[in-house]
Amino acid sequence: MTTNLAIIQMDIAYGDPAVNRRQARTHIKEAVAKGGEVILLPEMWTTGYDLSRFDEIAETLDGPTHQLLAELAENHQVTIASSIAEREGEDFYNTFVVYDKNGECCMKYRKAHLFRLMDEEKYLKSGDQQGNFQLGETPVAGVICYDIRFPEWIRTHMLEGARGLFVVAEWPKSRVAHWRNLLISRAIENQCFVIACNRVGADPNNEFGGHSIVVDPWGTVVGEAGENEEILMVEVDFSRVEAIREQIPIFQDRRPDLYK
Numbered sequence: 001m002t003t004n005l006a007i008i009q010m011d012i013a014y015g016d017p018a019v020n021r022r023q024a025r026t027h028i029k030e031a032v033a034k035g036g037e038v039i040l041l042p043e044m045w046t047t048g049y050d051l052s053r054f055d056e057i058a059e060t061l062d063g064p065t066h067q068l069l070a071e072l073a074e075n076h077q078v079t080i081a082s083s084i085a086e087r088e089g090e091d092f093y094n095t096f097v098v099y100d101k102n103g104e105c106c107m108k109y110r111k112a113h114l115f116r117l118m119d120e121e122k123y124l125k126s127g128d129q130q131g132n133f134q135l136g137e138t139p140v141a142g143v144i145c146y147d148i149r150f151p152e153w154i155r156t157h158m159l160e161g162a163r164g165l166f167v168v169a170e171w172p173k174s175r176v177a178h179w180r181n182l183l184i185s186r187a188i189e190n191q192c193f194v195i196a197c198n199r200v201g202a203d204p205n206n207e208f209g210g211h212s213i214v215v216d217p218w219g220t221v222v223g224e225a226g227e228n229e230e231i232l233m234v235e236v237d238f239s240r241v242e243a244i245r246e247q248i249p250i251f252q253d254r255r256p257d258l259y260k
């Protein structure tokens with residue numbers, strides 16, 4: 001059985017959640033019209049990296065963005081995954097949230113590795129829980145941008161059974177070669193699908209690289225966007241993971257007596 005992915009590679013209005021929510025509503029409806037069943041948006045798509053104004057623009061997980069995503073997921077019977085700027089009390093997080101077909105938030109993952117080059121550690125708290133979740137019958141995981149540079153963190157999710165890795169990002173154009181190679185490497189070494197959504201456009205500090213991408217468990221790029229706004233549609237069959245893991249059984253051949 002296959003799954004139709006819709007990856008919304010969009011620009012982000014800096015520090016303007018209302019504009020971004022309007023844009024996202026339009027893009028999500030377009031993705032549904034194209035047959036998308038699982039819809040992915042970029043990292044912190046409601047705010048961008050306007051971190052110094054998070055006291056004003058971040059929101060609790062029952063705020064207007066939660067209401068929008070829950071409404072669209074339930075009305076269109078789709079799964080919607082992305083990260084948003086979360087406020088909890090006086091603390092702020094970069095939080096991956098997944099809304100299922102019932103409009104329920106079925107997963108919350110707070111970015112574990114804060115990215116210093118974009119000042120995350122000055123404004124955000126890091127998370128310490130994994131991002132595993134069920135996509136129907138398929139165990140998968142979600143992580144955020146800089147997290148993909150930590151193969152041991154990704155492997156931790158795979159050891160819980162994940163067959164697919166969803167990645168949301170605001171990854172600058174200057175390092176887009178790292179973006180592609182890291183994602184392809186995570187797919188090969190974990191024999192899983194990697195489904196990654198980057199933003200496009202620019203903010204006062206960075207120009208972003210697009211190249212949202214889907215990589216299969218063999219490391220083959222099965223879909224890739226360019227450098228402009230687009231909805232990347234890719235159909236995947238998660239059952240291909242088992243065949244590849246039988247062909248080269250890395251999870252059976254691991255040596256936990258030597259390493260974790």
Ligand SMILES: NC(=O)CCC(=O)C(=O)O
Binds near residue numbers: 145146169
């Ligand atoms: N938003 C991010 O975490 C960016 C990570 C990044 O650009 C990198 O090179 O790593």
